[in-house]
Amino acid sequence: MSARDAILARLKGPSPDQAEADALLVAPERPAVNEATLEAEFLARLALPSVNASHDVVGSMADLPTAIARYLAGQGEALTLCLPPDPRLTACDWGGFTLHDSAAPDEAAVLAIARRGIAETGSLIFETGPTAPMLPNFLALHHIVLLAVRDIAPHLENAPLTGPQPRAHYWVTGVSGTTDIEGAYVRGAHGPRFLHVILLRN
Amino acid sequence: MSGFTDRAEAALADPILKIAVERTAGTAEAKRGIAIDAFPDFEAARSRAAAIKDHVIAHLGAYLEQFEANAIAAGAKVHWARTADEACAIVIAICKAEGAKSVARSKSMLGEEIGLPHALAEAGIGRVETDLAEHIIQLADERPSHIIWPAMHKTRDQVSALFKAKHRSPHQEETIAAMAESARRELRTQMLNADVGMSGANFLIADSGAVCTVTNEGNAELSLVPPRVHIVTAGIEKIVPSMPHAIHMLRMLARSATGAALTQYTTFYTGPKRAGDRDGPDAMHIVLVDNGRTKMREEGLAEMLRCIRCGACMNHCVVFRQIGGHAYGGTYPGPMGAVLTPVLDGLAPNRDLIHACTLNGKCQEVCPVRIPLPTLLKGWRDKSWREGLEPTSMRAGLGLWAWIATRPSLYRPVTTIAMRVMRLLGKKGWIASLPLAGGWTRHRDMPRPAAQTFMTQYKKARRP
Numbered sequence: 235m236s237a238r239d240a241i242l243a244r245l246k247g248p249s250p251d252q253a254e255a256d257a258l259l260v261a262p263e264r265p266a267v268n269e270a271t272l273e274a275e276f277l278a279r280l281a282l283p284s285v286n287a288s289h290d291v292v293g294s295m296a297d298l299p300t301a302i303a304r305y306l307a308g309q310g311e312a313l314t315l316c317l318p319p320d321p322r323l324t325a326c327d328w329g330g331f332t333l334h335d336s337a338a339p340d341e342a343a344v345l346a347i348a349r350r351g352i353a354e355t356g357s358l359i360f361e362t363g364p365t366a367p368m369l370p371n372f373l374a375l376h377h378i379v380l381l382a383v384r385d386i387a388p389h390l391e392n393a394p395l396t397g398p399q400p401r402a403h404y405w406v407t408g409v410s411g412t413t414d415i416e417g418a419y420v421r422g423a424h425g426p427r428f429l430h431v432i433l434l435r436n
Numbered sequence: 437m438s439g440f441t442d443r444a445e446a447a448l449a450d451p452i453l454k455i456a457v458e459r460t461a462g463t464a465e466a467k468r469g470i471a472i473d474a475f476p477d478f479e480a481a482r483s484r485a486a487a488i489k490d491h492v493i494a495h496l497g498a499y500l501e502q503f504e505a506n507a508i509a510a511g512a513k514v515h516w517a518r519t520a521d522e523a524c525a526i527v528i529a530i531c532k533a534e535g536a537k538s539v540a541r542s543k544s545m546l547g548e549e550i551g552l553p554h555a556l557a558e559a560g561i562g563r564v565e566t567d568l569a570e571h572i573i574q575l576a577d578e579r580p581s582h583i584i585w586p587a588m589h590k591t592r593d594q595v596s597a598l599f600k601a602k603h604r605s606p607h608q609e610e611t612i613a614a615m616a617e618s619a620r621r622e623l624r625t626q627m628l629n630a631d632v633g634m635s636g637a638n639f640l641i642a643d644s645g646a647v648c649t650v651t652n653e654g655n656a657e658l659s660l661v662p663p664r665v666h667i668v669t670a671g672i673e674k675i676v677p678s679m680p681h682a683i684h685m686l687r688m689l690a691r692s693a694t695g696a697a698l699t700q701y702t703t704f705y706t707g708p709k710r711a712g713d714r715d716g717p718d719a720m721h722i723v724l725v726d727n728g729r730t731k732m733r734e735e736g737l738a739e740m741l742r743c744i745r746c747g748a749c750m751n752h753c754v755v756f757r758q759i760g761g762h763a764y765g766g767t768y769p770g771p772m773g774a775v776l777t778p779v780l781d782g783l784a785p786n787r788d789l790i791h792a793c794t795l796n797g798k799c800q801e802v803c804p805v806r807i808p809l810p811t812l813l814k815g816w817r818d819k820s821w822r823e824g825l826e827p828t829s830m831r832a833g834l835g836l837w838a839w840i841a842t843r844p845s846l847y848r849p850v851t852t853i854a855m856r857v858m859r860l861l862g863k864k865g866w867i868a869s870l871p872l873a874g875g876w877t878r879h880r881d882m883p884r885p886a887a888q889t890f891m892t893q894y895k896k897a898r899r900p
Binding site: 248284401403 | 459463476477487488496497498518569588590592615623624627652653655658661672678680681683684686696700702703706708709710714726730
């Protein structure tokens with residue numbers, strides 16, 4: 235008997251009732267979020283020490299390069315950016331920037347578009363795809379994220395896509411941190427040390 | 437003297453260990469308390485989490501088959517292992533078939549449980565642990581002492597010495613930030629150049645075939661995206677029906693483990709790289725491991741399969757906070773470890789471990805999935821007694837006590853005499869040394885008994 239058959243033989247039982255599984259999710263306990271002030275709630279969570287992100291606001295995509303230049307200059311970084319091949323980003327005027335679409339091991343800054351922001355936790359939701367590589371978002375020192383205000387949702391239950399899943403669906407709720415040495419918190423353990431969110435109003 | 441007793445005595449005599457354990461566990465306890473106070477109705481949330489896990493355990497076979505079908509449909513290969521040896525053999529065979537020389541591994545307690553580090557070493561496959569604490573432990577050639585903070589027993593001076601001895605470009609400043617930066621430099625190229633990325637799973641999502649991992653360091657993603665192969669080893673109890681079920685468990689896990697609302701990085705991996713994807717592994721293998729779990733389900737330990745490995749039980753355990761994790765001897769320390777270790781390593785060699793508990797119930801109070809840990813430990817004690825594993829002296833002593841205690845006319849004079857003798861041994865209210873009970877008085881004094889027995893006082897009080 236194969237290992238699979240041997241294990242499953244010991245676990246024989248009735249098939250799960252979908253209604254029973256669904257009933258376990260009725261009215262879940264979770265932090266309250268005021269849907270009338272989603273943006274403010276999201277920004278408040280983003281500023282918590284546990285998330286530790288800065289933010290900026292732009293009125294349109296045309297303002298995005300200027301906002302990023304402002305951030306990088308404030309951080310003392312050159313105008314060098316890892317830019318994913320997303321047509322919404324490549325269409326912007328990046329004059330003055332040095333761009334590349336593959337992240338170097340010591341990449342300074344990367345830009346990515348979050349599909350959603352979650353007010354409950356200040357999380358940013360991403361999915362992999364041909365125009366959305368994953369690795370640069372974990373390699374760079376500065377993780378810069380563009381998020382449309384209309385994509386802010388109240389709870390984590392709003393994060394998943396319905397239907398077929400992408401290869402990777404991931405939530406970013408802060409920077410790479412560790413408390414592994416004497417409990418002292420250190421930012422940038424392996425990945426980004428800084429998280430900067432640019433809200434797009436239009 | 438048994439292994440556990442020796443280890444516990446050594447741990448108690450180590451003043452640095454006590455400080456290190458207390459610092460991390462105490463902070464975790466405080467942060468959890470703040471997070472739970474801020475959460476609406478955490479008690480109801482605990483009940484829901486327990487109900488989700490019980491539902492899964494009741495239908496475990498069906499959910500595993502559903503997960504398998506969906507993972508395969510997403511392009512992953514699913515393997516099944518009855519034992520730790522089978523699981524390691526599968527992993528090593530995959531590595532050899534892929535010609536893998538190096539493995540980047542994200543922290544996985546299941547990997548520790550099945551002895552994967554040892555199996556990789558035996559197979560001649562290089563392994564780099566990428567969680568900072570696991571990296572420290574690997575350099576020190578030690579075992580984790582906590583399931584969330586594996587290197588909690590190490591001081592900054594010890595870590596500094598390790599990094600200076602083993603890193604190619606170690607830190608120059610004696611700060612924790614500089615040490616972490618040294619590890620960042622050391623590990624980054626190894627993660628990017630590894631042939632295989634290995635992880636456990638915090639949750640397996642049945643209706644999508646996704647594998648969920650959580651980290652605060654982001655080392656899982658850096659370990660699992662660049663290599664050409666991703667191998668997951670996961671206990672079969674990690675299944676949840678859907679992502680919304682996982683979301684409830686994630687809310688419980690982060691708050692119970694570190695007091696955070698959520699870990700910094702939460703990722704759901706569904707199969708290998710897709711057409712057009714710019715990164716990700718070419719192959720994904722998922723090894724579903726039993727290693728005693730079906731037996732636990734059959735033999736009265738099903739509630740233990742609810743465990744989501746948050747570590748809250750050990751952070752709140754008065755025993756763990758005195759002796760740390762290594763004294764427990766097994767893969768899993770603390771109260772959950774005391775219940776699991778006899779399953780994994782046998783009851784006979786762990787007979788004294790199951791007695792290392794005051795049964796104060798704190799672990800059960802903080803468990804996010806309401807595991808009745810004291811009851812399960814008492815079950816092990818009962819089994820140990822029934823199987824004749826308790827020492828002859830204890831069996832004889834308890835037998836004598838039971839014989840006398842069931843004869844009140846004998847019990848009362850005997851206890852009166854015993855009390856008088858004990859009072860003669862006591863000074864200033866305490867007995868420093870008690871014949872036939874040296875184990876009790878070696879490390880602490882026993883209160884001097886009252887002048888009269890309870891029954892004598894009771895009878896006196898009843899007289900008009």
